[in-house]
């Protein structure tokens with residue numbers, strides 16, 4: 001029997017719901033093992049928290065140990081994720097924080113917001129469709145992309161989304177000259193690095209980081225979800 005959801009999720013529960021939603025959105029299996037890897041916590045710690053989320057009515061677990069949201073859990077998760085992206089947009093557009101710094105700030109702010117301040121922020125970012133990294137603020141509006149790493153020489157690409165918001169990866173991408181929304185053409189790709197020629201000159205990143213960059217490409221490679229390791233793992237610190 002599903003229990004009634006608690007009226008308010010704790011900060012820890014919100015963090016888990018957010019991370020679960022991120023696995024779900026990326027098309028990765030929602031399992032305790034993937035959660036432990038994504039949260040960088042031990043399996044027993046994650047197991048305990050998943051038990052709490054289940055008791056509080058946010059998730060269900062199937063006999064084969066897969067995790068699914070309850071309706072309430074999905075609603076909560078969508079709200080938290082949307083709020084995170086909205087705060088990021090507010091920080092870049094209104095406060096002027098560089099886009100490679102906003103994720104960590106939003107992680108703190110998103111749990112400390114009153115509904116009134118949240119409404120103010122939402123009104124201020126207005127019609128913004130995505131966070132500064134290309135993730136939809138209305139979570140259902142995710143556009144399918146392909147990994148930049150898969151694109152062939154000469155393909156025209158538009159940078160759609162930076163799938164992994166680990167801070168060190170965002171710094172690396174910004175420094176390399178990758179910008180969400182940027183257009184260019186694949187100038188070189190050899191399995192080690194990918195070079196995109198843009199109006200501002202060429203930008204080169206490693207192929208493994210290019211796995212975490214979603215693009216719209218013409219011609220387009222076949223659809224493929226980026227490798228779980230690369231989605232979960234940051235460049236040095238290996239994820240969050």
Ligand SMILES: [Zn+2]
Pocket residue numbers: 084088102103104106165
């Ligand atoms: Zn973020």
Ligand SMILES: [Zn+2]
Pocket residue numbers: 085088103131132133134135165
């Ligand atoms: Zn973002």
